[in-house]
Amino acid sequence: MKFENTGIENLTADLNRLDEIMEDLGLVRAGQWDYERVTYDRKFEIQNDVYYLRIQGYAVEGDVGAHRAVIKLITPLLGKHYYPHGVEYGEGENFPKSLVEQCKKILIDVKAKVEAVNI
Template sequence: MHTFQSSIEGMEFPLILLEDRLKKEGYVIGGNWEYDHGSFDLLLEQQGDYLYLRLPFEAEGGELDKDDSTVRMLQPFLLSHQYDPDRDQDASSGAVSAAFNQFQSPEDQDAPLTPEQIEHGSAALERAEKLLNQVYAD
């Protein structure tokens, strides 16, 4: 895992607005969703390891299942899930279901990151920051 310093950390947004803007950019709601916190995940690579940029958030003054939920962004981070390539070879699945494979747990949930992967994550975070900073200014 690699954490990033980010201009979006601490910003508050209506959750419905974040969902609208980030899903258009390829983010999905992460599997760690709870009533008081969650994350948006962007799958960056899926060759050998699954590389994700995660934008975590927590609820501000309420629960996330309310229509008027507001969230505060937390520190973004990059993580790599490494799956056992020998397991489940006969199954085929699309990119989204493979990214959040319900049938196989990662062999290593915090696989080491290369400098190239960190740079890739940093570039993706810059795009998210630009988008969310623009939304925040509106």
């Protein structure tokens, strides 16, 4: 599921500040990066299902590996994990309404915090 028109798309931020913001909101980058892209995930376990809110971005300046980059964010996603195949983001997926609302709240917080560091 894509969260379109959140205001996050096209926001930019310094990688180190972005890491702090995302960590404060429970989103983890961990090993999910290369020299040009980053992925932040927040895991949700509801009953026997696992879901991930995913926020991705790419470097418009600098190098992610050197921790000196400016990251431009793209459209956030919500996916459901299927063992052993991975996470599916398709429009055919059904997501609990409470989870969708919780993710929207997190995205509002991400937008506000990123905008605050860019003032």
